[in-house]
Amino acid sequence: MLNFDPKTGAPVFGGPVALNVGGKLYSTTLETLTKYPDSMLGAMFNGLRPPARADGGGRFFIDRDGKTFRHVLNFLRLGRLDLPEGYRELALLRREADFYQIRPLLEEIRQREEEARCQRERNAILHADVDRQGRLLHFTLKKGPQSYDLCTCHIQIYTANLFCTDASFLRLLRARLACGTPGSEEEEEEDADDQEENGGEDHHLRLEWAPQPPDLPQVEYRKHRFQRLRVVPEGQELTSAGAFLEEVLKTALRQGFRIESIFPDPEDILNSRSLRFVRH
Structure with a gap:
């Protein structure tokens, strides 16, 4: 006891x-x-x-x-x-x-x-998908006081969807990429505000942009509310899926990610539609 x-x-x-x-x-x-x-x-x-x-x-x-x-x-x-x-x-x-x-x-x-x-x-998964759709636009072009021509042009619309388990990486990418309509600072500021509101711990990022074709007047481009995608602060415009994926790739590698899979062709990264990264 x-x-x-x-x-x-x-x-x-x-x-x-x-x-x-x-x-x-x-x-x-x-x-x-x-x-x-x-x-x-x-x-x-x-x-x-x-x-x-x-x-x-x-x-x-x-x-x-x-x-x-x-x-x-x-x-x-x-x-x-x-x-x-x-x-x-x-x-x-x-x-x-x-x-x-x-x-x-x-x-x-x-x-x-x-x-x-x-x-x-630190352990994270990053998945990036890019889709491209062509669209035929019809518009009238004023030639004179009472003279109009019916014109057409093709425009490529890109949609990117990204998912990352590390929300801070997507915040970094949001700060790196900016969507906006040329000549409309107000719209670009509104877009930046929207990105800030959707930040926090959101693990998804969706971007949609359409490079302006040379034969499409800016007034028509703005009328359809198309947006371009630029790299901040350099101002470089991303005009293709490959350019976008290259920017994602560079940012991901700087943050310690490595490529796990490429679709559809593992030998052709910049012409792919889907990239998957991992970080350990």
């Missing part, structure tokens, strides 16, 4: 200290349990707190998670946190460390959680 000093109330041990933590049995030393005197265990086994009640076998009983206490006890023994590979219960371990008020253990757990968060953010 457990014995206590009648003057101080501190437990008196003649050998190993037997613990029952949530039904799991442990055996350790008083020196290990009191390694951090300002912790709950230190206070408990220094007699500064009412001693834990005993179970039927005379062991100190602590009503906490018994399985997790293994890591708490090993930290007290070793002075470092050794966890099995792939350990996924840091949140539970943090709650237990907080209950026992072992501050060095809490600090190491917080560092592990921050490292895990950074690793999750």
